[in-house]
Amino acid sequence: MSLSLPELLRRMLLIRTIEERLRALVRESKAPVTSPTTGQEAAALGVIDALSQDDLLLTNHRSMSHLLSRGADPRRLLAEIYGKRTGYCQGKSGFRHISIRELGVMLTSTVVGAELSMAPGVALALAMQDSSAIVACFFGDGASCEGVFHESLNLASLWDLPILFVCENNQWQWNVSRKEAQAAARISEFAAPHGIKSQTVDGMDLEAVREAAQAAVAYVRKERRPFLLESVTYRLRGHNSIDPQSYVGPEELAAQWARDPLHLLSQRLAQAGVVSDEARAQLQREVDAEVDRAFAFAQESPFPGPEELLADVYA
């Protein structure tokens, strides 16, 4: 997509604003529980900006940054989260498994690892259709603990599948720290034994992620081979919007908030004179208004009727 820096900032503001609004509303039980991507916006946006329109994505339960980066309509996205008929999945999904075929967001599953098990088939279809498109498969550090991660890497390597594996290593797997769950120092190290190239990048730095992603995407597109990109990021909020994060040390959390990718980008764009503080305040006002409209749309949209319970089981 190669968006301008101001537009990238606007999308990060949009993501952050929607998720913080959801967190506020859920406390008043005015919104469903969701899984915030706060802290991971750059890791998502930087990669998705490096993709082209006809590339395909697989994501998971923590998808807000992926969907909005890809250009999802906040109104239909929130409508889905509220379980409304106007949502992208007609309300059947809720926030956990939102796929948006018209945007190339395929087969979202909330079962950890499923994005990895389905990605090779999507890529195989592209290969057999001689498409130049590639697949970007977003997964968490926890997903890399599921054996199917390795089965997916092996098959992608063996069959020359054009898959950009993107691990958002946010250091947490629900309330379990990655160190408690994984012996590996870096998730990218799992690629080499399967004959796959990889890179680890600072997932808090949008421009660093974008640069690494552009190179990785070019490689996958040209070589028709998989690549594993690990973004070292951090889950700044709880596992979900009602998780108090009681298991996270305050110093650790404070240190990580200091790396807040939105803050980093804003600062840099201000210093570079690309987006002044005033301009950013203006962007924020526009985003707030858009978010107001989106929530209004979602909240006012009709629910699916009871007959929908039995619909779309079989094709």
Place this chain on the structure above:
Amino acid sequence: MSLSLPELLRRMLLIRTIEERLRALVRESKAPVTSPTTGQEAAALGVIDALSQDDLLLTNHRSMSHLLSRGADPRRLLAEIYGKRTGYCQGKSGFRHISIRELGVMLTSTVVGAELSMAPGVALALAMQDSSAIVACFFGDGASCEGVFHESLNLASLWDLPILFVCENNQWQWNVSRKEAQAAARISEFAAPHGIKSQTVDGMDLEAVREAAQAAVAYVRKERRPFLLESVTYRLRGHNSIDPQSYVGPEELAAQWARDPLHLLSQRLAQAGVVSDEARAQLQREVDAEVDRAFAFAQESPFPGPEELLADVYA
């Protein structure tokens, strides 16, 4: 066990003789189908000789070399293969899942990968009982394609489990060549990312395997950490005793037969004057007689009665 070289040769002769006899008998439908370990005797015997009596083993469908190396009674082993009541599993198992608790051969499954999924629990029990024993988990190159292989390595590393992972890389996964199934050059390379030490050894050379195994066993026993030992070997016979191996190139097969571990050891012991050709001929005669008795026992043993169908489902 640290057996003498003549005794090691005798065990290899015993394994080879029983399996070749089974192959001959199955053609006359006088024996059940089995999965020969021919070519892999040294890879099994070399490791098991390095274990002590109280160490525990997990094996799989291709277990003949493991069981006989560990000292299984050929009579009860063959009785099990024939489905007789006098077999180690009372005939319920047949050749595919023979476990022999009295010899520390635990939980044999014929589902590829199951040995890897169960090994950590066995080792965890040893750890919690402060035992000095270790677990040797034997699996094939195909099993390393199952995701649970990596889950097992990760947990063993994370929890400091005393497991010697032994991969008998025999280049075949049923009728599929390893190269067609796995991108990795060496299976031992999967260990490092999980923080596990490993080594690859020539699985056709009994003394080389034994030396590597002794070091690996000492490491696991002392450090209470996992280790991955890969034996590069070859499945000289078919996947099972009625498989004509039509998918294997004759030159390749001839070249591998030239590496026959039994031939190698015999030659070496003859040259070193440890076991002369006459002595070996004598050993062979004793083995033949023992094998005759074992087959007679198995064939004459009674079958389990129909009531056994419903026995041992629950404890």
Place this chain on the structure above:
Amino acid sequence: MSMLTMDQAVEEALFEEMERDSRVLTMGEGVVQAWARLRDNFGPKRVRNTPLSEGIIAGTAVGASAMGLRPVIDMLCAPFLLYAMEEIVNSAGKLRYLSGGQFSFPLVVIAGTGVAFSLGAQHSHNLEAWFAHAPGLKVVIPSSSAEAKGLLKAAIRDENPVLFFRDFLLGRTPGEVPEGEHLIPLGKAAVAREGQSATIVTYGRMVLTSLEAAATLAEQGLSVEVIDLRTIKPLDEETVLASVRKTGRLVVVHEASRSCGVGAEISATVAEKAFGALKAPILRLTGPDTPVPASPALEPFFAPAAPQIVQAVRQLVG
């Protein structure tokens, strides 16, 4: 007696059994946080957070139980069991038999079940029937905090692999729980309410819905017997058959999908062994053969509701 939610009752049962028997240990994703009291009392060796790897969690329980430990693993939600079917069904369920009885597998698998909280089909999927169909396993589903404590303690002491399904909604519902040694034998159903004119056989959360229906029917002058299976396998045929022989009418109620569910097994057992006593068709009220939708507008229609049960019973006696 103390008032505990089912989740608290589960923790209490675990606490008592871990105190009683040093071979009991718990493993799973986040058990350290879920059962902080256990971690504090019994330490990191016996209360273990695991990697996000259901297969190896279950496989490790299989190996450990064969060695004499008594692992209790928390698999969080029933659909996550699908990563561990090989270990639970092919290993725990079959290796005792295939080894001629050399091994036993005293392990407990806890999994959340039930349609709740707009979780959707990948978190809400009632799978108890699968484990009843597979050999070598036992299956229990409590309908109250007290049952949860009694059944879990019995499951931990059982020598066989037991699937323990914990309903998400009941998990947060308080109920009276007997202090200390409270055991409910596996394989025994409970008559939750006595009655004469019809039998409702059910389990888990649907016991409450069925009792609600029975109360309504009582007001309408119809006395209905409600059987709480408690254990799905082994099934307490005697209690079910005795009730149907008395009432002559049967409605089976569960939340799980209809095809090849536990309701089918109950109905078929009665149609074979108490046919002579039947005065009317056997009705099944179950969840539909669909995934569970996440929309709060659809979710409530998945499970059978009290009015439907009332109507079904009236249809039988009508």
Place this chain on the structure above:
Amino acid sequence: MSMLTMDQAVEEALFEEMERDSRVLTMGEGVVQAWARLRDNFGPKRVRNTPLSEGIIAGTAVGASAMGLRPVIDMLCAPFLLYAMEEIVNSAGKLRYLSGGQFSFPLVVIAGTGVAFSLGAQHSHNLEAWFAHAPGLKVVIPSSSAEAKGLLKAAIRDENPVLFFRDFLLGRTPGEVPEGEHLIPLGKAAVAREGQSATIVTYGRMVLTSLEAAATLAEQGLSVEVIDLRTIKPLDEETVLASVRKTGRLVVVHEASRSCGVGAEISATVAEKAFGALKAPILRLTGPDTPVPASPALEPFFAPAAPQIVQAVRQLVG
């Protein structure tokens, strides 16, 4: 007509469908050797040996089918499906529904089933009931080479995920198979033999055993109807109910274990919808709730045999 074993009929169906539709591809461990004719004709892109990784084989089929390909995967033996339950049940079975109908999954999973060759419980385990219980899947089990061809061709053309179970013994049994375009619609049962005094509902290899029993009963002057379900899900209730309404007596026969099996579903359906027509209890003859033993001395006792079926029918009409 040509004489083909069921395995040959499967290959012929695959051959014809791959020729007809370039979107059809086959994947699995050893399919290149098993279906050499397909590899020779359609090349390595469409006939793919896979790693020994059932999870990713199934997951790849899910992803590929969502993209418009029509993968057929061979999982060899039903118990190996246990490594792929997540992909088949949570993904293929649920993601159409959860996505509001955005995707469909026209894939076929072939798995060997049946008690045979002393394989033992980890190769022989009849699991069809599980996939009937789970939402969004279809399940077929042919009883002959001709059915195998007709059902597999229809399964490949179906827009939904279909489990196709292939009996090991029938796989080697020759039978007449119609040449070319031979399709058997999913969801339709066949009356394998007409009769008046009792109905036997069965499927797969047990159809042959049941027909054998029916022949014996005919000699004894008893006319029995034998229904071959062909498709386990969706179930052809009409055909089953019509037969029972005619005969008034039902015996359900299958090799799979009893608890929560397909027999339970058939029995429960009849006990609800054709109760008035029943003149006798509904009997189930099934495999026991045990694993399958490998011993050649025990294996033959696992599946129901013709004499037991004869006895059961006589008991009903007696």
